[in-house]
Amino acid sequence: MTSPAALIVAPPLMGDRFSNSPTAIARFPFPFTGDSYEYTVNLVKAGHGSPGAFDEHWFDVDEHYVAEMELRALVLAQDPDRCLALPDSEEHQWDVLEMIMERYSADYPEHFSLTRNGDAWTWENRLLGIVQAFTFGDSATLPLPPLEYITRQAQGDWVTMDQREGDLWMNAGMLTFPADWSLKFDLGMSFEEWHGPVPLAHEAGVFKRAKQFLQRIQPGEPWQRFNWTMTIGRRWDTSSETYDEWGPERTTITPENVGEKVHLRVEVQVLPRLPRSNGLLFLIRTYLISLDELVTNPAWARRLRRVLQSLPPEIADYKGLSRYRQTVIDHLAPYEDENVQPI
Amino acid sequence: MNTPIECRVMRIESLSSRVKRFTLVPVAGPAPAFSGGSHVGVVLETPAGTIRNFYSLVSSPYDQTCLQIAVQREPTSRGGSAFLHSAVHVGDTIGITPPRNFFPLVRTARRQLLIAGGIGITPFVSQVETLLRWGTPFSLLYLHRGPDAPFLAELRARIGGRLMAHDSARAGRIGIESLIESQPLGTHLAVCGPAALIDTVTTCTRALGWPAGNVHSERFSAGPAAETRPFVAHLARTGVEIPVGADSTLLDALESAGVAVPYSCRIGGCGTCEIPVTAGEIDHRDHCWSADDHADGTRLLACVSRALNGKLVLDL
Numbered sequence: 001m002t003s004p005a006a007l008i009v010a011p012p013l014m015g016d017r018f019s020n021s022p023t024a025i026a027r028f029p030f031p032f033t034g035d036s037y038e039y040t041v042n043l044v045k046a047g048h049g050s051p052g053a054f055d056e057h058w059f060d061v062d063e064h065y066v067a068e069m070e071l072r073a074l075v076l077a078q079d080p081d082r083c084l085a086l087p088d089s090e091e092h093q094w095d096v097l098e099m100i101m102e103r104y105s106a107d108y109p110e111h112f113s114l115t116r117n118g119d120a121w122t123w124e125n126r127l128l129g130i131v132q133a134f135t136f137g138d139s140a141t142l143p144l145p146p147l148e149y150i151t152r153q154a155q156g157d158w159v160t161m162d163q164r165e166g167d168l169w170m171n172a173g174m175l176t177f178p179a180d181w182s183l184k185f186d187l188g189m190s191f192e193e194w195h196g197p198v199p200l201a202h203e204a205g206v207f208k209r210a211k212q213f214l215q216r217i218q219p220g221e222p223w224q225r226f227n228w229t230m231t232i233g234r235r236w237d238t239s240s241e242t243y244d245e246w247g248p249e250r251t252t253i254t255p256e257n258v259g260e261k262v263h264l265r266v267e268v269q270v271l272p273r274l275p276r277s278n279g280l281l282f283l284i285r286t287y288l289i290s291l292d293e294l295v296t297n298p299a300w301a302r303r304l305r306r307v308l309q310s311l312p313p314e315i316a317d318y319k320g321l322s323r324y325r326q327t328v329i330d331h332l333a334p335y336e337d338e339n340v341q342p343i
Numbered sequence: 344m345n346t347p348i349e350c351r352v353m354r355i356e357s358l359s360s361r362v363k364r365f366t367l368v369p370v371a372g373p374a375p376a377f378s379g380g381s382h383v384g385v386v387l388e389t390p391a392g393t394i395r396n397f398y399s400l401v402s403s404p405y406d407q408t409c410l411q412i413a414v415q416r417e418p419t420s421r422g423g424s425a426f427l428h429s430a431v432h433v434g435d436t437i438g439i440t441p442p443r444n445f446f447p448l449v450r451t452a453r454r455q456l457l458i459a460g461g462i463g464i465t466p467f468v469s470q471v472e473t474l475l476r477w478g479t480p481f482s483l484l485y486l487h488r489g490p491d492a493p494f495l496a497e498l499r500a501r502i503g504g505r506l507m508a509h510d511s512a513r514a515g516r517i518g519i520e521s522l523i524e525s526q527p528l529g530t531h532l533a534v535c536g537p538a539a540l541i542d543t544v545t546t547c548t549r550a551l552g553w554p555a556g557n558v559h560s561e562r563f564s565a566g567p568a569a570e571t572r573p574f575v576a577h578l579a580r581t582g583v584e585i586p587v588g589a590d591s592t593l594l595d596a597l598e599s600a601g602v603a604v605p606y607s608c609r610i611g612g613c614g615t616c617e618i619p620v621t622a623g624e625i626d627h628r629d630h631c632w633s634a635d636d637h638a639d640g641t642r643l644l645a646c647v648s649r650a651l652n653g654k655l656v657l658d659l
Binding site: 088095098116137162163164165166212216218219220221275276277278 | 373375376377378404405441442443444447449450451556607613614615
């Protein structure tokens with residue numbers, strides 16, 4: 001196996017290594033179930049997808065695994081504060097480590113294995129060439145704190161919440177690929193506080209209801225929902241911290257480059273109860289697909305166009321796509337052809 | 344509801360004349376992790392049909408070799424506790440649901456006062472382990488009747504002077520009010536036991552101005568039954584009318600009519616069986632939602648809540 005360090009060759013864009021194979025396109029989590037925009041909580045039970053689908057398992061591992069983990073290491077090398085934990089998160093962190101190791105080894109036995117002998121555990125990650133013996137619950141036996149240790153080996157961003165007094169409090173996270181938010185800014189906030197910037201939904205009572213629902217999620221029964229936005233370039237790290245790098249790219253979209261540069265960014269958010277801490281885990285599993293890749297499915301192209309047409313201006317602004325929305329709509333116009341089969 | 348976890352009964356011990364402790368080991372894999380105060384549903388195939396009873400876990404959350412429950416034989420039960428006491432033996436397998444917690448501890452509490460009445464001691468047995476691990480200062484007041492009380496000796500050995508045992512058969516009523524009044528600011532109080540004990544405690548904390556968020560309770564029944572009257576549930580989407588008898592619940596009636604509703608505790612404590620209501624006045628009887636939730640008027644918990652005026656229209 002090539003040493004991981006030798007593979008880190010590109011700056012954070014790392015475009016080629018993240019291009020989607022036909023298989024990846026076919027299993028892309030296309031989030032729209034109708035032809036118009038609707039802000040909904042859209043929660044369904046997680047891990048109930050068909051074999052091979054993005055939601056077959058709780059925690060999806062796909063063809064970008066190694067590239068994504070190496071990109072995470074690069075982002076952390078530049079900004080270690082993308083992984084932060086409050087002192088009250090120790091139990092949550094061990095819960096996350098246990099859950100990822102259990103799920104990965106059960107769902108992807110060809111790549112991962114976990115041997116438990118009481119508290120003496122051995123973890124093997126064959127994709128990254130790691131074998132680690134440690135004592136469960138004893139941080140001194142791991143090279144890194146438990147959350148950072150395991151999420152350097154697990155696709156997606158990971159946030160833990162403590163549940164108490166009728167609210168959810170963000171107390172730890174690994175956030176190298178966020179859609180314009182910052183763990184450093186939000187850590188310690190309550191559920192409605194960190195959702196403060198979302199327009200329209202507070203008035204509709206969405207967050208109050210969602211919070212009540214999330215607090216009732218039970219062990220062994222995680223839920224999942226979609227969130228989406230658009231990103232310029234195949235850029236994973238769109239954090240608030242690096243806005244100066246990626247924000248200006250929104251002004252560069254032309255009819256000539258729109259298909260290659262504009263990406264639909266979909267988050268499959270998975271919410272399992274953490275059993276020992278009674279906290280909640282928030283996995284934000286991100287997928288990026290360029291318009292050129294997406295239009296290989298003409299029904300998706302047509303539906304995306306219609307959703308963009310119906311998007312309220314406040315939402316388009318919040319998602320940061322007002323500047324190029326019309327360019328995308330025009331680009332997708334050919335798919336309004338009535339010969340395109342509906343989804 | 345998840346598929347039950349098959350467990351083998353490894354040990355059965357008498358903790359008192361009425362309470363037995365069952366040690367359960369999953370047939371496959373380690374025991375599921377849980378948090379202090381969690382319970383499991385035990386699925387019992389009795390001669391009278393399948394019964395699902397809920398019991399607090401009384402093992403340590405930090406021991407994944409087994410799960411333990413303590414079961415008090417109830418003369419008035421639907422048969423579940425009697426079945427466990429007389430018909431379940433070491434070596435049998437029984438199914439349990441994954442652990443759930445509707446009575447969690449608050450990690451940020453500066454101090455914790457636990458008040459248990461009778462068999463209401465059970466959720467605190469696992470919570471004591473969590474509080475010891477967190478290093479949270481705590482006291483446990485255990486109200487029991489006579490020396491024949493489960494966990495009394497074990498808790499005394501484990502937590503020493505932090506256990507305040509009060510034998511009401513010998514010493515009569517205790518001044519719970521003065522105990523609560525003497526707690527420092529920032530204390531969280533958790534109470535589990537008969538409805539009358541919970542009412543006494545919550546009346547007192549309200550009178551003393553405790554923040555509602557610092558007072559936590561778990562009932563072991565739906566509480567003293569207020570008068571119930573029959574009503575009709577009209578299902579708006581199908582037009583079906585379902586009568587709910589005075590001795591039945593809306594959840595029971597919906598299930599009998601073949602309408603599947605997710606549920607868990609069936610005593611108005613967890614919020615799982617929420618149903619949208621489009622018309623009719625609701626008689627809320629849960630102890631899970633806030634006054635704001637009740638004033639909302641667009642949903643109810645089907646296991647305990649009813650119609651105030653004879654009819655409810657449900658968005659089902």
